[in-house]
Amino acid sequence: MKSKLVTVLLTLATIVGGMALAQQTPAPTARADGSTGTVVFFRAKRFVGAVEGIKVREGEGELGRLKNGTYFTIKAAPGKHQYAAHSLYKDLLTLEVDAGETYYLQAILTVGGPELSPSDQATFESLKAELKDLTGTDKKP
């Protein structure tokens, strides 16, 4: 009887410990040691379409959500990636990521729907002061 109780307690301790460990372990992300590239998605503050959010996806996975005047950064494995900007319609962009490089993609809401376009560091830096960094925040508010 006593040995059964010990076994049950040990099992419970293992399960609880495992759950705690699972909660502490961060979600798998690409390493930031130069073996990956960095992609910065940003959306400048604009009056047109200000209230509408733009979801950024790769395949079925949502990478983030760009509100007006925000940006977020992801690490991407080298190779081809197809990103999609979604609101009412969607716009696709294929990017070839090289390790150690940084890419800037700008999301804009136009009359024709969301647009995801390649941009550059200078454009991003000129806007950065008025953009809110959403990197690592909850992607689905």
Add this chain to the structure above:
Amino acid sequence: MTRWSILGATVLAVPVAGFAQSPPSYVLPSLTPVALVMDAGISSATNKPGDRFPFHVAEDVKQGDLVLIPAGSVGEGEVVDAAKSKFGGRAGKLILAARFVTVDGKPVQLRSFTPGSGKDHANAAYALGGTVSGWAIFIHGGEVVIPAGTAVAAKTTEDVELHAVTQDPR
């Protein structure tokens, strides 16, 4: 001369002749910048993903005084993404990649395609879009147009063994 001495002379002569015919090779490290010039025009209105385009090396790539990739070497890039401008204010977009440059009959793989000379773009993304300030000069009627003769740059993908073509005369 005996048969053995003839054999000995032959064995000694072969490596010398071998060295004389193949010049020593040098390792060009990965991520070496290569300045390029576009040899064909590319447009978001007419080009499609998968299209290949030619370029050539603008300046000798050297290791010390040795030229490992001579100016004028030809290579190829590829259109990764292209989209025409659309109704509603959507600008055209164009994303390009450098693939290789041929040196001494051998392809040297390239990556990190970027505008400019490459010397001042150590951390630059390659990006050619309708909303890009740095590329605004290439936007015509909402389309991204990169004319032949445009200076671009890339980097070598991996360490590559090359023969010195010439010694820098300067």
